[in-house]
């Protein structure tokens with residue numbers, strides 16, 4: 131999970147770019163995947179702004195949350 135803490139940390143964008151930097155340099159790693167709670171619209175928009183695409187809804191992924199669904203997002207790290 132990516133989370134920006136206030137007030138002195140880097141932005142979410144900077145945290146994401148740092149997290150993906152090593153993967154982007156490695157040809158063996160083809161894509162990044164993550165799950166976001168279906169109700170977390172800010173996070174969904176954030177990842178979509180950074181090129182992630184929703185590929186599936188995962189039922190009962192968060193059993194303690196209501197609703198329990200997660201969106202699976204995927205980012206291809208290299209051009210085809």
Ligand SMILES: CC(C)(COP(=O)(O)OP(=O)(O)OC[C@H]1O[C@@H](n2cnc3c(N)ncnc32)[C@H](O)[C@@H]1OP(=O)(O)O)[C@@H](O)C(=O)NCCC(=O)NCCS
Pocket residue numbers: 131132133134135137138139140141142143144165166167170172173176
């Ligand atoms: C999702 C999340 C990581 C996105 O991070 P974010 O920093 O808000 O996203 P962005 O990098 O797009 O920044 C949004 C705006 O805040 C500004 N900002 C972010 N951090 C800042 C900082 N430290 N100082 C000044 N401005 C900052 C950005 O410049 C940007 O402004 P803009 O829209 O005018 O360009 C963040 O909202 C978060 O931690 N959410 C809670 C945890 C969560 O839901 N995580 C995802 C679960 S999988």
